Amino acid sequence: MAHPLSIAIAGGGIGGLTAALALARKGMDVQIFEKSSRFNPVGAGLQLSANALCVLDQLQVTGLRDAGLEIDHVRIRDGLSGKDLAQIPTPADPKTVVLSRSSLHECLWQAVQACPNILTVMDAALVDAQDNGTSVSLTTQSGTTASADVLIGADGVWSQTRASVSGTQPAYSGRMAWRAALPMDQVPSGIARDTVTLWLAPKAHLVTYPIDHGTSLNAVAFTQGDWNEQGWSAPGNRDEFSASFSPWTSVVQELIDIPDQWLKWALCGVSPTHNWTKGRIALLGDAAHAMVPFMAQGAAMSIEDGAILAQMLDCATPETVPAQLKTYEILRKSRVQRVWDQSFQQGRIYHMGGVMRLARNTAMRFGGDALGKRYNWIYDWRARSQQ
Numbered sequence: 001m002a003h004p005l006s007i008a009i010a011g012g013g014i015g016g017l018t019a020a021l022a023l024a025r026k027g028m029d030v031q032i033f034e035k036s037s038r039f040n041p042v043g044a045g046l047q048l049s050a051n052a053l054c055v056l057d058q059l060q061v062t063g064l065r066d067a068g069l070e071i072d073h074v075r076i077r078d079g080l081s082g083k084d085l086a087q088i089p090t091p092a093d094p095k096t097v098v099l100s101r102s103s104l105h106e107c108l109w110q111a112v113q114a115c116p117n118i119l120t121v122m123d124a125a126l127v128d129a130q131d132n133g134t135s136v137s138l139t140t141q142s143g144t145t146a147s148a149d150v151l152i153g154a155d156g157v158w159s160q161t162r163a164s165v166s167g168t169q170p171a172y173s174g175r176m177a178w179r180a181a182l183p184m185d186q187v188p189s190g191i192a193r194d195t196v197t198l199w200l201a202p203k204a205h206l207v208t209y210p211i212d213h214g215t216s217l218n219a220v221a222f223t224q225g226d227w228n229e230q231g232w233s234a235p236g237n238r239d240e241f242s243a244s245f246s247p248w249t250s251v252v253q254e255l256i257d258i259p260d261q262w263l264k265w266a267l268c269g270v271s272p273t274h275n276w277t278k279g280r281i282a283l284l285g286d287a288a289h290a291m292v293p294f295m296a297q298g299a300a301m302s303i304e305d306g307a308i309l310a311q312m313l314d315c316a317t318p319e320t321v322p323a324q325l326k327t328y329e330i331l332r333k334s335r336v337q338r339v340w341d342q343s344f345q346q347g348r349i350y351h352m353g354g355v356m357r358l359a360r361n362t363a364m365r366f367g368g369d370a371l372g373k374r375y376n377w378i379y380d381w382r383a384r385s386q387q
């Protein structure tokens with residue numbers, strides 16, 4: 001009998017762990033090389049929509065709903081007046097789950113640890129990968145070397161693996177994100193504690209939702225500006241931040257004053273148009289197509305990628321790996337491009353000012369259920385066999 005394919009994955013983030021599980025469940029031998037010495041996922045919260053949840057459910061990732069909260073709508077409010085603009089229903093089957101990034105990571109990690117054919121190497125930043133035609137050899141920063149039939153670059157927006165595939169660099173989007181988690185008992189009473197609320201105003205918006213079983217409120221604010229440094233957790237300047245929200249409704253200003261510190265990061269994107277695969281090396285998730293987070297779909301796309309990549313490699317032989325990886329890229333690209341474009345467009349809509357803002361608000365007030373149905377093409381996706 002032929003040996004199962006051996007797969008090396010650079011990056012043990014959401015996309016890397018999901019791909020590892022999907023590949024291992026199909027009998028492949030997987031090694032994950034993770035740069036950090038211990039998992040410490042940064043970023044506060046995530047919304048997991050039906051398209052991603054169905055993949056994780058199928059992979060038997062458990063505990064997601066216990067760790068988070070199921071929601072049935074998104075509330076949209078005007079940030080200046082505080083008025084409600086719309087309540088957009090979210091998919092019912094399965095319901096969207098909001099949870100902290102660390103909870104999602106922990107659920108994935110538990111599932112990975114229970115898989116005998118996944119080996120994880122920590123403190124192992126990939127620094128070089130060479131495709132020699134029949135296998136890929138990789139080297140980590142500490143000098144460890146390994147080889148595999150396939151290398152998957154799931155190493156995030158500042159991917160090292162991407163250098164071996166297309167060399168494309170991330171581009172700054174002109175937007176910054178600021179995040180804080182607030183103990184729920186300190187949250188002002190005018191802020192919803194049981195669902196996602198989007199607050200929209202010119203050149204800025206704010207997203208709030210419960211995490212940690214509803215004991216904390218995740219708050220992420222988005223502003224425009226030129227600051228553009230790598231990393232996820234630079235300390236934010238409170239005066240600069242508060243100034244963006246000074247004309248906002250008082251309940252938002254009250255919320256913004258509560259945390260001792262807001263952490264900021266620059267939102268960068270990688271346009272999906274470049275090559276995601278070359279020979280035996282493939283990219284997935286943010287390494288292939290980092291997007292601005294305004295449709296809350298970046299993690300979901302990396303989860304979908306993992307499911308399809310595993311389907312493609314399930315029917316590959318060592319000789320057909322490059323062709324199967326190319327098919328994965330073709331199958332994923334048009335959908336990811338559409339979500340990527342929609343995320344960008346959504347950011348423009350959220351930050352409208354003047355007459356455009358008033359027109360947007362009116363459309364939202366009278367849009368009703370139709371607003372939610374506009375995005376069914378995202379949430380109704382399922383990882384059915386692509387063969």
Ligand SMILES: Cc1cc2nc3c(=O)[nH]c(=O)nc-3n(C[C@H](O)[C@H](O)[C@H](O)COP(=O)(O)OP(=O)(O)OC[C@H]3O[C@@H](n4cnc5c(N)ncnc54)[C@H](O)[C@@H]3O)c2cc1C
Nearest residue numbers: 011013014015035047126155156285286296297298299300
């Ligand atoms: C503010 C904000 C809110 C968001 N909200 C949502 C949301 O609600 N829903 C959603 O679906 N998405 C959301 N996203 C997007 C989502 O966080 C990302 O798309 C997702 O984390 C991408 O997963 P990934 O595995 O590709 O990359 P990452 O999660 O970045 O993981 C990359 C991993 O690779 C490791 N690594 C890096 N370099 C190397 C190397 N050289 N060698 C080995 N390992 C390496 C890193 O340490 C890390 O563990 C949001 C993003 C932002 C910025």
